Amino acid sequence: MKINKKLLNALITFAIVIVAFILCEAALEGWFGKGFALKRADKGLLVPICVYIVLAVSLNLIVGISGELSLGHAGFMSIGAFSGVVVATWLEKALLTIDAAGKTVPFFSDTAILVIAIIVAGAIAAVAGVIIGIPALRLRGDYLAIVLLAFGEIIRNVMNCVLVWVEGSTLQFALKINEGSAAAVPGGAQMVINGAQGTNNKVMSVAFNNERFIVGFVLVIFTLFVVLNLINSRSGRAIMAIRDNRIAAESVGLNVMKYKMMAFVIGAALAGMAGCLYGLNMKTVTAVDFDYNMSIEILVIVVLGGIGSIRGSVIAAVLLKVLPEKLRFLNDYRMFAYAVVLIVVMLATNSPILKNLWALLMRIRPLRVAAEWLQALPGRIKAALPWNKKNGKAGEAQ
Amino acid sequence: MISLLSTLLNGLSLGSVYAIIALGYTMVYGIAKMLNFAHGDVIMVGAYISFVAIFYWGLPPILGFLLAMVVCTVLGIVIESLAYKPLRQATSLAVLITAIGVSYLLQNSAQLIWGANPKAFPAMFSLPDASLFGGSVTISNNTISLLNDQLKISGNMILTILACVAIMVVLTLFINKTKMGKAMRCVSEDKGAAELMGVNVNLTISLTFAIGSALAAVAGVLLCASYPSLQPTTGAMPGIKAFTAAVFGGIGSIPGAMIGGILLGIIEKLGQTYVSDQLGDAFAFAVLIIVLLVKPTGLMGKKVHEKV
Structure with a gap:
């Protein structure tokens, strides 16, 4: 059988992820002996790594494949995280059943709740992607970047005011738009989202949970499947044609807005799913966690991994999450070192001076x-x- | 009515700071065609330098102010020549990420040198206490009270607005009347043609960074005089807001940055007072989005015709 080069490339990416996952599981099971057993801090990194891989790949779809600079990716993550927490709490509190022993328990298991929450969060983030994409994608270049940054900041600002609490078996919503305004929340109510203090996630256990890691792995595989398939499809070629030359693509009859929206909304939905997993994996997340610094962090992963290279994004996401953890011994100099490395890498890969040095x-x-x-x-x-x-x-x- | 007046004055003062920062963004964008994300952190460095000079070394405020300007000017030139100059031919995304790297570097250097705890910024100057016009205007606590104590204007507010006006006048004269200003306009119009006509492009770009950074130092001191809490991330949010203001007014346009900055400040304060004190930022950003959708190149931006 003749294997197409693109297919082979995609298969290599899948193989890398699957082998890495099997190695992690084996290390968790303790197959490699004590020396390679994962420490608590390492275990805690596994789910965030999955989250960041999904975020980087989805942003790469928008920035690398579709060619639109986005500085608001964390906004979709925020929407996914908050809606995911709400959905998960509702499933836990409202959808009950009676088990064999006669006790009232949630209808779904924790893992099923997580999966449903991720799907719903993805759908809500996709809707947000459509609402934001229709006006924003009319703009180009730096103007698009600033409008997406503005949308991200608006989402952060609004999420800061959302109040959600449990009343009996229902969830109540309110917006607290003024600091001093009277709170509609009854005293002693269990808060799910408490404005600027963020989510109060009692649904999932906080410690590392292997099932959650497996869900994260499946999400990564799903993301790779969606994005790699899209890139190698007719639509993907149309998206890249528009990136390379919009006018030429338009003149051969491609619907520019449709294809731009396609990449943008898929990216947004995947970011929402990743955000949901991130939110449910943490005891608490606040709206401020998803500010433009988070968007920039993801953008840095995409750029260092290589614009348009999906495998690069996956590897860079793992490296950039693991490296700071391994550099803990540097203490206060850790972020300083990160900044220096970032600048040096950008100069080394882009500067003509260094290229000339090489030629010399x-x-x-x-x-x-x-x-x-x-x-x-x-x-x-x-x-x-x-x-x-x-x-x-x-x-x-x- | 008086509350509206006071809100407008507050907005004008905040907007003046945004306008001064936005000038730095827009000049650099106009000439080097890059988004200088590290500009917000130059503000923070300026504020720290003047803080150290006034608080630790006991220099008079005006000397601290000048020292901050000098240090930031040098810093701007150094950043440009080390980090941005090698990337003149690189893609805009590579330059953007480098600028973000510089921004992290400045923030973390400040954290290593001065620590992460917020510092209380000392008062820059104080008005003498007085009672004028038979008690209808009183000055106490560095605040001028008018109309039976209903309208309060702080000395910092007046200083900020005056500084902004002065900077606008001087900068407009510099850009339009001097030879260097002409060179800057040429480079922003067409770098290649300017070079062929004998304009020293590298020097002009360095000069732009120098002016932008000096303005950032001024903005840093004014910002911290009004909101006296100084920490390594102080510059980040005003930087983003000023960037928004520059785009709002049409990035690359100097009058646009001034108008955009002042309008953004006023809109933010109006939103905070009359809509929601929590959603002031969201209000400012929403107006930006609406303006860009109606006029995609900003209020005073030039419309670029697309060549096929």
Whole structure:
């Protein structure tokens, strides 16, 4: 069978994620012995890593594939997180059943609640994506970026005022738009979302939970499946054509708004799903957690992983979540080091001066010989592998 | 009526600070075509320098103020030459991420040097206590009270508005009347053609960063005089707001930045007073979105015709 190069690329990405997941599960089970057992802090990172992979891949769809600079991705995450907490609490409090022992228990298990909440949160974020996308995507370049940033900040501001509490078996909503305004909340009510203090998530257990990690893994696979399929489809090619030359794409009859919206809304829905998982994995999240710094953090992952490269986003998301954790020994200098690394990487990959330096070094004969040898190495290894030789002959025979 | 007047004055003072910061954004955008996300943090550095000079070294406020301007000017030139100059030919996204890196670097350096705890910014100056016009105007506690104590104007507010007006006049004269100003206009119009005509483009861009950073220092001191809490993230939110103001007025346009800044400040204060004290920011951003949807290049932005 002739394997298409794009399909092979996608399969490699899936394989990397699946192998990483199996290794994590094996380490959790303690198969590698004590030396490789995951510490508590490491376990706590697993679900956030899944969340950030989904966020980075979905933002890459908007920034890399569709070519629209978005500085408001955290807004969709925020919508997903808050609606997810509300849905999960409602399922826990209102949808009850009586078990065999005669006790009243929630109809769904914790994991089922998590999955339903993620689906609903994705749908709500998609609706928000449509509402924001229709006006915003008419703008281009820096103006689009600033409008999306503004939308993200509006979402943060509004979420800061939302009050949700449990009354009996129903949920009550209110907006607290003035600091001094009388609270409609009855005293002693159990708050689900308490304005600026954020969510009060009593549904899920707070400690690391392997089922939640599995849900996160499935979400990552789902995201990769959706995004990679979209990129390799007719619509995906249309989206990339519009990115490369909007006027040319328009003149061959592509509906620019439709394809831009498609990428934007799918990105928003995936971000909402990731936000829901993030919100339900934490004891509490506040609206301020999802400010523009969060959007920028995701954008940095996308840019460092390589614009338009889905596999790059996955790897960069893992590295940029794990690295700061491993750099804890630097204490106060940790974020400082992060900033320096960020600037140096951007300069090293984009500056013509450093490229010239490279060209200068290549003039020195031993260095050039060494570099050429290194460049040729993968090809030589490939050629030397026994199965490659066999395949080559079989191909010739056909 | 008096409450409206007082809200408008508050908004005018806040808007003046936004306008001064927005000038830095818009000048850099007009000439280097980049979003300088680190601009907000230059404000914070300026405020810290003047804080240290006045509070620890005991310099008179005016000297602290000048020192902050000098340090920020140098900082702006250094940032431009080390981080942005090598990326002249790079994609705008690469430059944006580098600017974000510089912003993190400044914030974390400030945190390492001065700590994360908010510092109380000292008063820059004080008006003498007095009672004028037979008691109808009284000055006490650095605040002028008018109309039987109903309207209060703080000294900082007056200083901010005066500084903004002065900066606008001087900058407009500089841009329109001097040779360097002409060079700046040329570079923002067409970098390549300006270079062919003998304009030193690199020097002009450095100069723009220098002026923008000096203005940021002024804004930092004025901001902290009105809202006297100083911490490493002080500059971030005003920076974003001023950026919004620059886009609001049409990014790249200097009068646009002034008008955008002042309007944004007034809208924010009006929203806070009459709609919701929690949603003031949301109100300002919503107006920005509406303006951009009606006029996609901002209030005074130039319409660029697309070439096919």
